[in-house]
Amino acid sequence: xxxxxxxxxxxxxxxxxxxxxxxxxxxxxxxxxxxxxxxxxxxxxxxxxxxxxxxxxxxxxxxxxxxxxxxxxxxxxxxxxxxxxxxxxxxxxxxxxxxxxxxxxxxxxxxxxx
Amino acid sequence: xxxxxxxxxxxxxxxxxxxxxxxxxxxxxxxxxxxxxxxxxxxxxxxxxxxxxxxxxxxxxxxxxxxxxxxxxxxxxxxxxxxxxxxxxxxxxxxxxxxxxxxxxxxxxxxxxxxxxxxxxxxxxxxxxxxxxxxxxxxxxxxxxxxxxxxxxxxxxxxxxxxxxxxxxxxxxxxxxxxxxxxxxxxxxxxxxxxxxxxxxxxxxxxxxxxxxxxxxxxxx
Numbered sequence: 279x280x281x282x283x284x285x286x287x288x289x290x291x292x293x294x295x296x297x298x299x300x301x302x303x304x305x306x307x308x309x310x311x312x313x314x315x316x317x318x319x320x321x322x323x324x325x326x327x328x329x330x331x332x333x334x335x336x337x338x339x340x341x342x343x344x345x346x347x348x349x350x351x352x353x354x355x356x357x358x359x360x361x362x363x364x365x366x367x368x369x370x371x372x373x374x375x376x377x378x379x380x381x382x383x384x385x386x387x388x389x390x391x392x
Numbered sequence: 393x394x395x396x397x398x399x400x401x402x403x404x405x406x407x408x409x410x411x412x413x414x415x416x417x418x419x420x421x422x423x424x425x426x427x428x429x430x431x432x433x434x435x436x437x438x439x440x441x442x443x444x445x446x447x448x449x450x451x452x453x454x455x456x457x458x459x460x461x462x463x464x465x466x467x468x469x470x471x472x473x474x475x476x477x478x479x480x481x482x483x484x485x486x487x488x489x490x491x492x493x494x495x496x497x498x499x500x501x502x503x504x505x506x507x508x509x510x511x512x513x514x515x516x517x518x519x520x521x522x523x524x525x526x527x528x529x530x531x532x533x534x535x536x537x538x539x540x541x542x543x544x545x546x547x548x549x550x551x552x553x554x555x556x557x558x559x560x561x562x563x564x565x566x567x568x569x570x571x572x573x574x575x576x577x578x579x580x581x582x583x584x585x586x587x588x589x590x591x592x593x594x595x596x597x598x599x600x601x602x603x604x605x606x607x608x609x610x611x612x613x
Contacts, residue, residue, distance in 0.1 A: 279445045309516045379443025
């Protein structure tokens with residue numbers, strides 16, 4: 279992956295608007311966080327291949343970035359995005375890596391299932 | 393270490409075999425005991441992606457599959473089975489179905505010893521669910537046909553609740569293979585492995601103890 283290029287990510291978000299897209303959305307602090315630090319409250323959420331359409335989407339912030347997708351009846355949102363990649367299958371992969379380089383958040387969009 | 397006919401190792405993630413038990417695996421394979429490794433997932437949800445990140449959520453399973461195959465080769469594992477479950481979802485599988493899958497593998501491999509995680513004392517939900525499925529499968533076998541089961545445990549409360557490990561394997565002779573197996577999981581271990589190598593060279597007592605001795609709890613059926 280490479281550090282977010284704002285315009286390129288926005289272009290991809292625009293390209294996928296008003297189409298059926300499959301979403302992978304995930305936040306994670308890892309399964310060992312509370313094992314290594316008992317004061318740490320472990321949490322996370324994960325959805326893979328949710329099928330939806332958004333009317334428009336935006337990348338905002340100065341980095342790490344935020345990405346929001348507005349649907350006719352709701353929202354999709356991710357915070358802490360640092361890197362992106364458009365892979366060989368044309369997936370838009372967005373990820374946020376923490377200060378140690380570990381994945382903390384992922385938002386991925388595709389016209390076909392992941 | 394007792395001579396075994398065949399050893400079956402069952403863990404959920406590529407690299408689970410490397411950290412806690414690779415010295416034990418290497419000692420079996422070098423002594424001519426076949427070892428089968430059934431690995432439930434490809435660690436699809438790992439957080440280590442390289443720094444700067446060379447892996448993505450989508451490429452990580454492909455990368456980790458190759459790393460797993462490399463580690464298996466290093467350890468002399470000739471029968472590596474990737475079971476196709478998904479990382480972090482094992483505990484949400486149907487328990488009966490998962491246990492019967494484990495039972496089918498045990499029946500097919502016919503091991504004298506099974507190595508897995510101690511359910512309830514292995515920190516990661518996948519570890520506990522994997523161990524629970526293996527234990528359930530073995531429990532369902534007639535007592536006289538059951539293999540021995542040696543469990544890995546490392547939760548903070550494990551010694552308090554299940555006592556000291558009753559099996560401690562001295563595996564210093566296989567330290568090179570163990571380090572190589574850990575290194576084979578490049579995407580997951582590149583950050584910690586150089587420090588481990590330095591600590592070993594400097595004879596750090598804690599690292600040596602962890603590296604040269606592998607601990608197991610015999611599961612009491």
